[in-house]
Amino acid sequence: MNREVGGLDASFGSSPGASLVAPPGASPVCRPFLDADWWQGCRQVLGRWRRSLRLWLTLFFLAAALAPLALGGFLASRSLEALLREEIFQKNMILARSIASEVDDHFSDARNLLRQISSTLSQDDLIADRDVERYLEIVRTSSPLFDSITLVSEQGRVLYRAPSSEDHRGLDLSGESFFRAVLRGEDVYWSTSFMPQHATSPMTILAIPLGRVDGPKDRDVDGHARGVLVGYLDLAALGDLISGIVLPGTTYAAVMDSAGTVVGHTHRRFTEQRVNQAGLEGIREGLAGRESNFIHFHDQEHLASVAVARTQGWPVMICQPISEAFLPARTMEQILAGITVGAAILAMALGGIVAARLLRPLLLLRRKTRSIAGGDYAASPAAMPYQELEDIQEDFQLMVQAIATREQERDAVIHRLDRANADLRRFAEISAHHLQEPSRRLVSFADRLGASLAGRIDDPDSLLDLGYISANAQRLRSLLQDIQLYLAAGEPMGKIQSLDCNTLVQGAARHLGQEMEQAGATLHVGPLPTLTMDRPRLMKLLTILLENALIYRRPDVSPRIDVQGRRTERTIRLSVADNGIGIPEHYRERVFGVFERLHSGQTYPGTGTGIGLAIVRRIAESRGGRAWIEDSDLGGVAVVVEFQVDGVFESIP
Template identity: 30%
Template sequence: MRFTPIQTLFALPSIRSRLIAIVLATAIPAAIALGVMAATFYGNQKKQSEIDLLQTARALTSALDRNFSIGLNVAQALAVSSKLQQSDFAGFHAEAKSVLNDRFPGFTFVLSDESGQQLLNTIRPYGEVLPRHGNPENLRQVFLTGKPSISDLYMGGVMKRPVVSIEVPVWRDGKVAYALSVGFLTDSLTRILTDQRLPEGRMAAIFDPQGVIAARTHMAEQLVGKKGAPVLLQRIETATEGIVETHTLEGLGVIIAFNRSTETNWTVGISMPWTVVLAETLNQIALIYGGITVLLLAGVATVWVIGGKISRSIRALAAPAIALGTGAPVVVLDHGPIEAIEISHTLKAVERELQQYRDHLEQMVAERTAALQASNRELEQFAYVASHDLQEPLRMVVSYVDLLARRYGDKLDKDAFEFIGFAREGALRMSELIKDLLDYSRIGRQDGHPEPLDLRELATEALNNLRLALADSGGTVVLADTLPTLVGNRVELVRLFQNLIGNALKYRRPDQPPRVEIKAERDGTAWVIKVADNGIGIAPEYRERIFGLFQRLHGRNAYQGTGIGLASAKKIVELHGGHIWVQDAPGQGSVFCFTLEDKASLPVDMPSAQDQG
């Protein structure tokens, strides 16, 4: 036997040093992964912030519309007052003034004639000499059209402050005799913004149809009455809502979400500085970096201790191992670490059983078969990971194609835009296909154990997932009053119902909305679940083919899809010990049937297959 010189042994790295090197080596990909994660986290944080800002802008626009609507409704009610019809202006002055209170958003009512002369103003005693209306153009529109009108921001004639007014016509003898205005101070508009209690760092503003700032949560005294940022105003002219990255009038770099009312043409904008998004992201990343550093140091310390113990255990096993290799009797250790003593006992057992292993070739074949099955599972896992990693290049293709269209759009002709559209559509379709493949590969590998499940509850959950598709198609889904409780995997059975109902909504007839009916019938020891629809149906020769992977009976221009949904349904049913088939005729709808074994208590009033013919 050949032995390695002692000097060479001491020159080789020890187990302890190798383990420490492994721990440190894991820090390199961890650092790279953390960098990628930081970039992804920042993008996600930015996107979520944009969504939150846009939702807040919508809510504030609705609140603004409500205030204007309240003022309009009250003004229209006062415009038909009997006191006005009787020219009792003093009585009408008192009546209108009684409406003004803390709950009413307006601050004054003004009655003007066609020349613009104010006849009464509730913020002044009746009979006092009043100036002309501060917005004659808006007043003129009311007399010309006979319709209510909401003004832009203007300087009030009495208070000499920025105001907004809603003018409504006052009819007498079939013509517009006066215009009744309800005025809103910018303070009431600002109160709409402050009542929202925006998070720290967020700013809000209200813009009139001309893009003039009517209210603002920050620096209102300096900026109310001035036009908003040009980039924002350009977007407001072309879209009812959106996200803009620009600078505020005070020069602060921000993300702005805006929403323009389709009723009044007024706009609410919510902004957040870039520094806020960056600070929130950096705080999270700092916590992650700190945690990883602590874990790394703890790992090195733990490996140092464990490595020493492993080294001593291995050295204790050297003598029994050499004895087994040379054919000498194996001496069982009677001291040292318990692991070393156990292994020495194992070596002694190996010594006795080596001869017997020659008679167990068939067992070895079985073990190799098991290893092959494990290898197949690893290959399936590899396919899943590979498919998952394909998503990133596709996202890059879509991003760069979009960037090409935005940056060089003015230099591209119609054909180029069409080619860009083809490329983008193809990448998105490939992304959808990969996603479906990932879902298909996960079937049978979901977390959780089989449990008793109420199929009606699962079908209802699937319907909640499909509520947008239901709304778009105008379809209805009818569930039997009672569906059985069976044992299965919750996630996979919800996906089964979702795939079958989704197909029924997709392959519908163009002349009528889809209708889906789900019921169950007992068949011996199993249940037959039926999902029936009134769609386009499937010809008999395709009834087996449709359950194959990537099988489609229609072109993508006719119906979207990847051809994986029914293959997934079949795999789920078979993993639950059942089988699936279809009963239908072209043009008369389809009935998808699948069986599930009865392994749980069942309702006694469920109909059987024989009972229903």
């Protein structure tokens, strides 16, 4: 007999339901989240919460309290914001128009002053040529509007300038845009703002034509200007006008020129930096001469209103941050949030009170249910505060009475069945025991009769009959012994102890040593777990499985038997696999029946009474386990026996 002891195949007995475990390299923080048991626990907790009446009642009160508040607060906040937006737009537009009017007055004063100078200079008898420059200087110094005033001839040469400067006298300005515009026929020309060198505030140019009193007002008979009077306006006064306006919070005002460049701002740095706002939608509308209200983003959202200074078409903008504009709405939202929190707390308290009031009778009913589950069918019903619960309890009492009645009937039937089973078992044991002696004597007398008649009779039929008598007497004796063994297999036959399955397999192999050597069998035994059980029955189980593997072998192949085992958290599994003839799948359950054989003793000598696998299953079931047959990797079948780790030893009738 050849024996090999190998390692246990790690995949043996694996099942799709095995628990997931975290990989060895997983982080300790992530390890709990990779454990299937952890996720299963979370699902169970969520499932209990989802089915909690207390939770649903509390959520109902929360929804009933918070939904109207939330919806009403949202609608009120949006309505208030809309009203505030319209009110702020109107207020800012009024302020922008007021500033635009002051800007208009500022530039109108400059234009009127320049026209007055033009009218004075057009009268030749009023001021002599030598006094023109002095006259311009007196006008400039008496009015803060102009930084300088220049008289240009119709050829574009500088004639006079105040303040006086020899560097500018005779300077050719015919290429300047203001000169060309006046010569084209414009009565008033306003330039965009610009920042002169070494200046701290921007300037703009105002140019008008210069004519005579006795002819057309300021042009000759051909419509050409007799000269151009140019004033350079310092826009610092405009900046002082804007910065002097008192605005709430961080609201600011700004004036842009015809190119969209800031020329006056509440914060002077925007003027000095020459910030251009022509890209804003509202400024584009203002440059086109239209008033508008819009929202723009600069660091934060602003409500902006744009009016237009009609004298030169420059837009004036008032901007207020939305955070300040909507401060009343935000305050109201905070108040509503506080009210909502208070309502939520009150709703949760009311939900808890109502839930306790409703659930207390149910808890009493639950306690009674547990008492009934413990066998106390006489538990007195509790008083219910609500008619509906009272009706439920009455129906419950009727159900309990029906269950008690049926249980009494069932107990009576079980008692009769137990007594009948005990009688049948006792009868079977006594019958098997008492029939042993007649069967033994029948075998003995048949053998003695055959021995005494040997050589004295020549009738072959008589000798054959004697052989039949002896063989059937032996079979009857074997059947009786197996019946006794089957009946005894349902209860322990010895001390319950921890057994080494490896040692028992080797003992069973030694018991079958002669048969294994004759068949040339090879036995492979993997590491087997220990099993708490009585030794006689476990030894009988292993012997039956090894013997079946030897009997039902293929005639042209040496038998190979693999014994493997595996222990999990809840089960211990043993498997005996072979390379024999196998068992068709539709017969694999049938062979566990008593006296069920698929092959006769003539085909496979050594075939028993057909009760071996029935004994195996009976031993497994008495230990809370089971037995089944599956395909083997060796080509035959594997008989698998599974025991519960904490299985209770039961007596099987």
